Amino acid sequence: MDIEKKEEKPLTTITTNQRKHKSRKCLCICISLTIGIILTIGIIILILALTVFKPKKPVTTVNSVAIKDLDASINLLPPRVSLNVSLDLNISIKNPNKVSVKYRNSSASILYKGDVVGDVPIPAGEIGSDTTKEMNLTLTVFADRLLTNMDVYGDVVKGELPISTYTRIVGKARILSLFNIRIVSVSTCDLDISITNRSVANQTCHYTNKA
Structure with a gap:
């Protein structure tokens, strides 16, 4: 088989x-x-x-506002005001992040009843991690901008000029070399300038930060 x-x-x-x-x-x-x-x-x-690297809000603090120069005079007939004001503004920006923050060209301004009457540039720069940077700024009121506001005459006669300072810093933090986080820090201060005493009174500041 x-x-x-x-x-x-x-x-x-x-x-x-x-x-x-x-x-x-x-x-x-x-x-x-x-x-x-x-x-x-x-x-x-x-x-x-x-x-650890979560972006935190930088804090801009107005440490002091002082009068650097003040010259005011009143003409009764015709009604006219001559006013020159310069302020020394000391601010500090605290960066609580674990990475540095780079900020672009910014500015600080003086406002009189909502109108910008003076400003000063803040050059771009960088704030290291967990570092506070201090800035000394000189803000000068542009007299010609005040002349268009008729309220100035009455305030100067009363001897007290209400103004506000406004500072806005815009920057970014780079997290782990991968992400860019936009950061904005704003500070405003409302204050009264005593023309008689040549001093700053009733200063109230507000701070707004976001990331």
Whole structure:
């Protein structure tokens, strides 16, 4: 009786298939490890960005406002006021972030009843991490801008000139060299200038910060 022999696969074919299977398995493991590492790094970066490197609001504080120069005179006929005012404004900006903050060209202004009557530029700069930067600014009232407001005459006659200072700093913090966070810090101070005593009275400041 003839016994049918099973057809045997060549050894080379079996070896080739095993190698292909092993290569695919290794590739899948490598891809899984790579994805796992990327996800882990992403989670770590996210945790750091939300905790240690979470952007915090810088704080702009007006330390003092003092009169540097004051010259006022009144002409009764015709009614006319000559007024020159310069203020020394000392402010400090605290950066509570763990990274430095770069701020662009900004300005500080003097306002009289809502109208800008003087300003001074604040050049762009940088504040280091956990650092407070102090600035001394001189604000001068432009007399020609006051002449258009008829309320000035009455205030000078009373001997008290109500004005406001406004400072706005716009910058950005770069978190982990990946994200740029825009930061704005605003300070306003309402005060009265006593023309008789040549002093600043009733100073009230407000601070607004956002990130």
